[in-house]
Amino acid sequence: MFDDIGNLMHGFAVVLQPQNILLMVVGIVLGVIVGVLPGLGGANGVAILLPLTFSMSPTSAIIMLSCIYWGALFGGAITSILFNIPGEPWSVATTFDGYPMAQQGKAGEALTAAFTSSFVGALFAVIMITLVAPLVASFALRFGPAEIFSVYFLAFCSFVGLSKEPPFKTVASMMIGFALGAVGLDQMTGQLRLTFGSETLIGGFDFLIAVIGLFGIGEILLTMEEGLSFRGKSAKIDLKVVIKTWKELPKYWMLSLRSCLIGCWMGISPAGATPASFMSYGIAKRISKRGNNFGKGEIEGVIAPETAAHAAGTAALLPMLSLGVPGSPTAAVLLGGLLIWGLQPGPLLFVEQTEFVWGLIASMYMGNLVGLIVVLTCVPLFAAILRIPFSVIAPIILVLCAIGAYTVHNNTFDVVMMLVFGVVGYFMKKANYPLAPMVLAIVLGDKAEVSLRQALLGSQGNLGVFFSNALVSTVMTLALIALFWPIIQNGLGRLRGKGAAAPAQ
Amino acid sequence: MSDTAHESGGAGPSHRSVEAGVAVVVAAVGLITVLGSLKVGIGWGDEGPKAGFFPFYIGLAIIISSVINLYQLFTVADDGAVFATWDQIYKVLTVVIPTAIYVAVIPYSGIYVASALLIGLFMMWLGKYSVLVAIPTAIAVPIFFFITFERWFLVPLPKGPIEKLLGF
Numbered sequence: 001m002f003d004d005i006g007n008l009m010h011g012f013a014v015v016l017q018p019q020n021i022l023l024m025v026v027g028i029v030l031g032v033i034v035g036v037l038p039g040l041g042g043a044n045g046v047a048i049l050l051p052l053t054f055s056m057s058p059t060s061a062i063i064m065l066s067c068i069y070w071g072a073l074f075g076g077a078i079t080s081i082l083f084n085i086p087g088e089p090w091s092v093a094t095t096f097d098g099y100p101m102a103q104q105g106k107a108g109e110a111l112t113a114a115f116t117s118s119f120v121g122a123l124f125a126v127i128m129i130t131l132v133a134p135l136v137a138s139f140a141l142r143f144g145p146a147e148i149f150s151v152y153f154l155a156f157c158s159f160v161g162l163s164k165e166p167p168f169k170t171v172a173s174m175m176i177g178f179a180l181g182a183v184g185l186d187q188m189t190g191q192l193r194l195t196f197g198s199e200t201l202i203g204g205f206d207f208l209i210a211v212i213g214l215f216g217i218g219e220i221l222l223t224m225e226e227g228l229s230f231r232g233k234s235a236k237i238d239l240k241v242v243i244k245t246w247k248e249l250p251k252y253w254m255l256s257l258r259s260c261l262i263g264c265w266m267g268i269s270p271a272g273a274t275p276a277s278f279m280s281y282g283i284a285k286r287i288s289k290r291g292n293n294f295g296k297g298e299i300e301g302v303i304a305p306e307t308a309a310h311a312a313g314t315a316a317l318l319p320m321l322s323l324g325v326p327g328s329p330t331a332a333v334l335l336g337g338l339l340i341w342g343l344q345p346g347p348l349l350f351v352e353q354t355e356f357v358w359g360l361i362a363s364m365y366m367g368n369l370v371g372l373i374v375v376l377t378c379v380p381l382f383a384a385i386l387r388i389p390f391s392v393i394a395p396i397i398l399v400l401c402a403i404g405a406y407t408v409h410n411n412t413f414d415v416v417m418m419l420v421f422g423v424v425g426y427f428m429k430k431a432n433y434p435l436a437p438m439v440l441a442i443v444l445g446d447k448a449e450v451s452l453r454q455a456l457l458g459s460q461g462n463l464g465v466f467f468s469n470a471l472v473s474t475v476m477t478l479a480l481i482a483l484f485w486p487i488i489q490n491g492l493g494r495l496r497g498k499g500a501a502a503p504a505q
Numbered sequence: 506m507s508d509t510a511h512e513s514g515g516a517g518p519s520h521r522s523v524e525a526g527v528a529v530v531v532a533a534v535g536l537i538t539v540l541g542s543l544k545v546g547i548g549w550g551d552e553g554p555k556a557g558f559f560p561f562y563i564g565l566a567i568i569i570s571s572v573i574n575l576y577q578l579f580t581v582a583d584d585g586a587v588f589a590t591w592d593q594i595y596k597v598l599t600v601v602i603p604t605a606i607y608v609a610v611i612p613y614s615g616i617y618v619a620s621a622l623l624i625g626l627f628m629m630w631l632g633k634y635s636v637l638v639a640i641p642t643a644i645a646v647p648i649f650f651f652i653t654f655e656r657w658f659l660v661p662l663p664k665g666p667i668e669k670l671l672g673f
């Protein structure tokens with residue numbers, strides 16, 4: 001424990017180097033721009049900018065990339081409140097009360113409340129990571145293949161049980177991800193598979209290309225279809241409004257705490273920031289005394305989703321760091337970055353790369369603080385970006401996506417694949433297939449498969465190995481509960497419904 | 506394909522037919538995965554499960570879930586919703602087709618020239634900008650990217666004959 005504090009302080013020393021502070025500010029600004037622009041989000045924003053970090057040290061690289069992520073989380077709130085357009089899916093719930101507040105001329109209050117609660121949510125999650133991640137990692141060091149597989153299994157089952165999309169569409173999307181991930185060289189036997197004699201497929205499908213295509217190009221196509229025109233409220237935040245809002249905020253500590261807890265929980269399980277923000281909003285609306293006022297410009301309706309979204313977005317890095325299982329697509333891209341810089345994510349990271357891990361954790365504290373200052377002072381600037389017409393922004397984003405796709409392997413064929421993934425993403429999104437499970441399956445497919453096959457090899461093909469000790473049985477049982485959660489919830493609801501009216505869902 | 510107009514929008518392909526199409530494509534991907542796995546063997550080899558073991562069951566899962574999706578699609582009544590109006594599809598194609606050409610041209614022209622053309626034509630054609638605005642923007646953006654990537658971050662991007670002529 002004391003070692004950890006010492007390491008964290010050392011991490012702060014690394015982060016506070018002027019060069020790293022500069023990278024942090026650059027990362028935040030790029031991240032907010034990414035978050036504000038339609039078609040660019042946390043995951044593909046980080047994926048596109050990943051090549052910029054190839055020539056940096058891993059610590060500097062992760063500082064900049066994670067700051068892009070924080071920036072994107074902040075940026076979503078700006079468009080939601082001022083333009084009623086959620087820049088990111090997790091800021092949809094922020095539009096419900098944020099935009100009405102802006103219409104009433106309280107844009108400054110809404111933005112200050114959103115940014116501050118984002119900061120609070122993230123801070124809560126970082127403190128949790130600081131305390132819990134080393135413990136989880138040292139615990140996970142003793143995992144064998146069966147235990148590792150059970151953790152992957154839990155992650156993927158939670159997707160099916162917790163996502164809003166129809167379960168079999170989630171399964172289909174996830175399994176396609178696994179299939180794409182399996183193409184190419186088999187890691188255990190060195191055999192080629194699913195390449196059908198094509199040389200370009202030997203390397204398999206890179207998930208970064210998939211991320212840029214599915215989320216970047218796909219999103220532009222969707223935006224184009226909707227024919228967006230941005231007509232927003234003007235924003236100015238002066239110090240008086242900030243201080244006035246800050247004085248008001250402590251009143252809502254209970255709401256904040258609850259939203260933080262919801263966010264952390266949803267972030268660790270791979271449900272992610274979007275359901276966390278909706279759940280937090282829904283619960284706040286049910287519990288609050290002013291619940292009837294929700295949707296008409298209630299500040300609590302801004303605090304709840306923003307706190308939860310940021311807590312979830314940050315907490316998603318806990319399983320990524322300590323277990324090597326990312327909790328969100330963006331965490332998956334960061335994990336891809338670690339692999340490119342030659343670091344192996346997972347429990348060993350805490351032993352072998354102490355400086356890197358604690359540098360990253362320290363940068364989470366600092367990055368969010370820097371982020372809060374940057375967004376509070378630069379809101380009008382970022383809002384101005386949205387006033388640039390889409391016919392100018394769209395081709396520039398397309399070019400950026402192409403550059404990002406090319407630089408992953410310096411291969412122009414990848415750019416073609418990016419467009420293919422983009423069109424696929426457009427159809428999947430329109431047909432209500434979730435994209436995140438597919439991306440995570442491409443990333444984790446090989447690892448999940450290797451642990452499964454090693455476990456089966458050890459047990460000579462006996463599936464009982466996944467229930468052979470208390471730990472692995474517990475995780476597998478949790479996974480099965482998560483997988484069948486909708487059915488279980490339905491059953492519980494029916495049991496309860498016999499006495500009183502069934503809870504509205 | 507039904508051409509019935511939906512209340513809120515214009516005519517277009519029905520949502521149901523497109524969704525059925527997606528499900529069929531998904532099932533086809535599953536079938537390809539199963540066939541590819543069978544080729545490399547799905548049983549037990551010297552090193553435990555063979556290379557096709559894992560993808561085989563993945564492929565099966567894709568097919569089964571896609572069949573269930575199809576079944577569920579046809580058990581509910583068609584609400585007549587359109588996938589997208591023809592107008593919307595036209596708009597999407599105005600992005601897809603230029604991007605496809607852009608992507609195809611990159612290996613020959615390099616990324617900078619292709620990007621300048623994409624940005625310029627996009628602005629003039631879809632944004633109705635005058636040549637005087639579009640061309641400077643189209644030239645400035647790739648130059649900015651050139652400086653950022655090649656100079657500051659030392660990441661080389663594909664270059665074509667024009668860059669060679671300029672000595673890069």
